[in-house]
Amino acid sequence: MSKTQITAEPGIPQIIIARGFGAPRDLVYRAHVDPELLVQWLGPRDLTMTIDHYDARNGGIWRYRHQDAEGNQYGFHGVFHGDPSPNAIVQTFEFEGAPGHVCLQTVTFAEHGDATLMRTVMAFQSVEDRDAMVASDMERGTRDSGDRLDELLAKLAVG
Amino acid sequence: MVDDQLSLVFGALADPTRRAILTRLAEGEATVAELAAPFSMSQPAISRHLKVLEHAGLISRSRRATARLSHLEAEPLREVATWLARYQRFWDESHERLDDLLAALQASPDNSPGSGQAATQEGNDT
Numbered sequence A: 001m002s003k004t005q006i007t008a009e010p011g012i013p014q015i016i017i018a019r020g021f022g023a024p025r026d027l028v029y030r031a032h033v034d035p036e037l038l039v040q041w042l043g044p045r046d047l048t049m050t051i052d053h054y055d056a057r058n059g060g061i062w063r064y065r066h067q068d069a070e071g072n073q074y075g076f077h078g079v080f081h082g083d084p085s086p087n088a089i090v091q092t093f094e095f096e097g098a099p100g101h102v103c104l105q106t107v108t109f110a111e112h113g114d115a116t117l118m119r120t121v122m123a124f125q126s127v128e129d130r131d132a133m134v135a136s137d138m139e140r141g142t143r144d145s146g147d148r149l150d151e152l153l154a155k156l157a158v159g
Numbered sequence B: 001m002v003d004d005q006l007s008l009v010f011g012a013l014a015d016p017t018r019r020a021i022l023t024r025l026a027e028g029e030a031t032v033a034e035l036a037a038p039f040s041m042s043q044p045a046i047s048r049h050l051k052v053l054e055h056a057g058l059i060s061r062s063r064r065a066t067a068r069l070s071h072l073e074a075e076p077l078r079e080v081a082t083w084l085a086r087y088q089r090f091w092d093e094s095h096e097r098l099d100d101l102l103a104a105l106q107a108s109p110d111n112s113p114g115s116g117q118a119a120t121q122e123g124n125d126t
Helices: A025-033 A127-139 A147-154 B003-013 B016-025 B032-036 B045-053 B073-105
Strands: A006-008 A016-019 A048-054 A062-068 A073-079 A089-095 A102-112 A115-123 B059-064 B065-074
Touching: A006 B073, A016 A127, A016 B059, A016 B073, A025 A089, A025 A102, A025 A115, A025 B073, A089 A147, A089 B059, A127 B073, B003 B045, B016 B032, B016 B045, B016 B059, B016 B065, B032 B045, B032 B065, B045 B059, B045 B065
Parallel strands: none
Antiparallel strands: A006 A016, A016 A115, A048 A062, A062 A073, A073 A089, A089 A102, A102 A115, B059 B065
């Protein structure tokens, strides 16, 4: 129902991802904590997702892998902090290709009439970690050589 | 692009005056005086901003008679754009799939797997 907004401001080790969905809050929440649902949407279609663990409760661990067409695997794992609820899902997130670089991810769901606004805040240990994560993310980049400059500068605009 | 250079580019872009300078240079090369004109800022202050942009590889500079001309170097900006575009694509596509899934679940609620109770969810543990 709306385009995904990603904010990555210069100098701040954080990424904010916001998106509205035309579905009730509890359902959007469930799509995040039920592994049978999560596996159906997380990641682009050309990656195959495998969930090894997904224990969505306080202290529960999670691990999943994305595999591309060439067979390259990208593993991710972390721990849930506090029992997840539609108010917040708090978890650590670590890309296994860069061990020790851990990100804290908080997902919240706000009801707006028939729609739900999902907001994810990813807090990294440093700006360098943040930039490296985005740069390495799935390394299957589209080479948009088209002029995304205006769009980018608008995103980078502070305040 | 090495990460250090990416940091330099991001640092250079963090300032609104420098972004305005880049926007101006996208229309063509300019002298320091021309770049300073729209701002209530001295030419030495503009020169300091130009040094930061030059260090980040976002502009190059040349001389014409006594004037120093600045030119936009688009490539680092393109690489930064690619950097974010790749991440954007990951989430755009994920969220489109989530939209489809949510629509399907709402169309046939009985068909939806999972209990929805996070605290009792055992995941796919083997």
